[in-house]
Amino acid sequence: DQQVKQNSPSLSVQEGRISILNCDYTNSMFDYFLWYKKYPAEGPTFLISISSIKDKNEDGRFTVFLNKSAKHLSLHIVPSQPGDSAVYFCAVPIQGAQKLVFGQGTRLTINP
Amino acid sequence: DAGVIQSPRHEVTEMGQEVTLRCKPISGHNSLFWYRQTMMRGLELLIYFNNNVPIDDSGMPEDRFSAKMPNASFSTLKIQPSEPRDSAVYFCASNLRWNTEAFFGQGTRLTVV
Numbered sequence: 001d002q003q004v005k006q007n008s009p010s011l012s013v014q015e016g017r018i019s020i021l022n023c024d025y026t027n028s029m030f031d032y033f034l035w036y037k038k039y040p041a042e043g044p045t046f047l048i049s050i051s052s053i054k055d056k057n058e059d060g061r062f063t064v065f066l067n068k069s070a071k072h073l074s075l076h077i078v079p080s081q082p083g084d085s086a087v088y089f090c091a092v093p094i095q096g097a098q099k100l101v102f103g104q105g106t107r108l109t110i111n112p
Numbered sequence: 113d114a115g116v117i118q119s120p121r122h123e124v125t126e127m128g129q130e131v132t133l134r135c136k137p138i139s140g141h142n143s144l145f146w147y148r149q150t151m152m153r154g155l156e157l158l159i160y161f162n163n164n165v166p167i168d169d170s171g172m173p174e175d176r177f178s179a180k181m182p183n184a185s186f187s188t189l190k191i192q193p194s195e196p197r198d199s200a201v202y203f204c205a206s207n208l209r210w211n212t213e214a215f216f217g218q219g220t221r222l223t224v225v
Contacts, residue, residue, distance in 0.1 A: 042219075045216070100160075
């Protein structure tokens, strides 16, 4: 039972364009969301987060949007750079269970 | 701090053998997680500890898998006996509290032949 879903296994974007990665969740009580980035042969690293009291959080080229009514969040990268090519995971802490669960990941490829 | 340290980085073993993966969390972190990365499920949570106590092991696939955390600076994930379908990358992560940013090790790539 996936509580966090990333329905696009892969995404290919031209360098300089905008990359949009999507994530859906099942429980409207979730109140904090994180995005991680993973390069091959490395562990995932934290990228950006958002609290449910906000609908947008921006950090440089990275912006996360939260649509609580749709239970959907998205990560925007603009402009996309070749170094952004990686697997991106969304994650949510599950209150009560006190654990951090991840989506399946989306492999982003930025083409020169 | 050197971050979360996992060993070995790579492990190749024969089916039926025992495999032990090791993790040293970041000093001061209270939660430790073991994840397995697969194509189908992404980062699958196997088990996690809070203050060295196992909280939820419902993600452990079978009784062949076991995990321990004898102290705040060390944890192991053991597979006995190992099977080819256990081949995957296993990650250990730690954080200050369960709902904060988690820091990952570089992972152990396990191949069971």
